[in-house]
Amino acid sequence: MCLCGARSVFSGTTIEKKILQKIIKIEHAHAVLLSKLHYIMWPARSFAVMWQQLGEDLGPGELYDIGFKAGEDGADEIINLMGFRTMTIPMRLRMLMRMFEVLGFGVAEWIKMDPKQNQVILHLHNMPVIDEGKQLYGPNSLVSHHYMGIFAVHMRKELGVENADLRETQSVAKGSKFSEWVTGVKFK
Amino acid sequence: MLIGAQINELILKKLLSTEKNQIKLFNNLSYSMYPARAMSVTLEEVKTRKGSEYLRALGYKTGKAGVDHVRDEMRIYEKMLPDRLKDIKVTLTILGFGIIDDLDLKEKSVAFSIPSHPVIGPAIERYGSEAGAISFYEGLFAAFINEWFQFPTDLSTEVLSPDNVLMRGEKRV
Numbered sequence: 107m108c109l110c111g112a113r114s115v116f117s118g119t120t121i122e123k124k125i126l127q128k129i130i131k132i133e134h135a136h137a138v139l140l141s142k143l144h145y146i147m148w149p150a151r152s153f154a155v156m157w158q159q160l161g162e163d164l165g166p167g168e169l170y171d172i173g174f175k176a177g178e179d180g181a182d183e184i185i186n187l188m189g190f191r192t193m194t195i196p197m198r199l200r201m202l203m204r205m206f207e208v209l210g211f212g213v214a215e216w217i218k219m220d221p222k223q224n225q226v227i228l229h230l231h232n233m234p235v236i237d238e239g240k241q242l243y244g245p246n247s248l249v250s251h252h253y254m255g256i257f258a259v260h261m262r263k264e265l266g267v268e269n270a271d272l273r274e275t276q277s278v279a280k281g282s283k284f285s286e287w288v289t290g291v292k293f294k
Numbered sequence: 295m296l297i298g299a300q301i302n303e304l305i306l307k308k309l310l311s312t313e314k315n316q317i318k319l320f321n322n323l324s325y326s327m328y329p330a331r332a333m334s335v336t337l338e339e340v341k342t343r344k345g346s347e348y349l350r351a352l353g354y355k356t357g358k359a360g361v362d363h364v365r366d367e368m369r370i371y372e373k374m375l376p377d378r379l380k381d382i383k384v385t386l387t388i389l390g391f392g393i394i395d396d397l398d399l400k401e402k403s404v405a406f407s408i409p410s411h412p413v414i415g416p417a418i419e420r421y422g423s424e425a426g427a428i429s430f431y432e433g434l435f436a437a438f439i440n441e442w443f444q445f446p447t448d449l450s451t452e453v454l455s456p457d458n459v460l461m462r463g464e465k466r467v
Contacts, residue, residue, distance in 0.1 A: 144330040146412055149323050149324070155359040163348075176336040177332060179331050211327075233326075238324065
């Protein structure tokens with residue numbers, strides 16, 4: 107089985123899209139990157155319910171830490187599979203964010219990205235799991251903390267931001283149109 | 295594979311589509327993805343903190359959220375859906391929870407196999423046959439069996455290999 111709507115997802119003319127066209131396929135209802143890295147593909151609601159429950163039972167700091175730890179594996183595999191070491195930081199950034207977008211991690215808008223100064227401000231739009239969390243739990247949604255952990259580990263490993271711990275300064279759950287995440291003290 | 299044809303049929307009928315680079319079922323049910331190996335790490339981290347029983351309950355809640363959501367949407371689109379797409383195996387696959395084979399549902403027992411699961415397989419390779427992923431998916435599949443067939447059960451797992459596990463359960467009374 108193939109496609110699952112992937113043809114229209116990857117249509118376009120930019121270099122990144124053309125590269126991604128060759129590296130991501132949908133097989134057996136999960137996505138496969140470069141024929142090696144497997145992604146599960148769930149309804150956003152199922153993810154939201156799971157992260158919220160973990161956030162309530164373990165606390166948002168632990169939910170962040172689990173995302174960070176789980177993301178380490180994925181980040182290492184992406185670095186090796188996509189040959190990130192040979193790319194410039196801007197190219198890595200474009201590739202990574204485009205890939206996250208396609209994988210359903212939302213659309214990232216980098217307001218500030220200075221790895222040398224460890225200064226990052228990120229706006230994340232249209233993240234389906236965070237949106238679902240808001241719909242289900244309103245301002246009490248904790249879902250974004252897990253994804254902050256995931257983005258933090260990718261920023262550290264792929265983009266070289268040493269102090270990549272993120273905190274949320276604008277929250278979709280509390281009414282913002284996007285999540286604003288900045289480097290700084292990790293939420294605990 | 296048969297599932298591929300069914301997915302393509304959903305695309306042709308515009309029940310599976312993309313919007314703002316997101317895959318959507320019935321134009322409403324958004325999907326997101328997660329690295330499968332990373333999910334096995336996540337579930338093991340949860341097991342370390344909360345134990346296997348907690349993971350089973352978490353899996354049940356996660357699976358029930360998925361099945362409830364898709365059934366709500368299926369009711370709206372019921373007339374457009376071919377009967378074979380209403381099958382539990384197809385729905386599980388479309389929802390991305392895995393492919394099940396040899397489903398044997400009797401009056402008081404249920405059994406099925408799960409071949410080449412992208413989370414369970416790596417979890418067994420890394421953490422052995424007591425991996426947290428197994429407990430989580432026991433709960434998740436139990437939710438589907440219960441919601442689909444009104445068959446409440448607690449599943450147990452026999453690991454034949456990382457690429458082939460069997461799950462079984464007795465009907466809870």
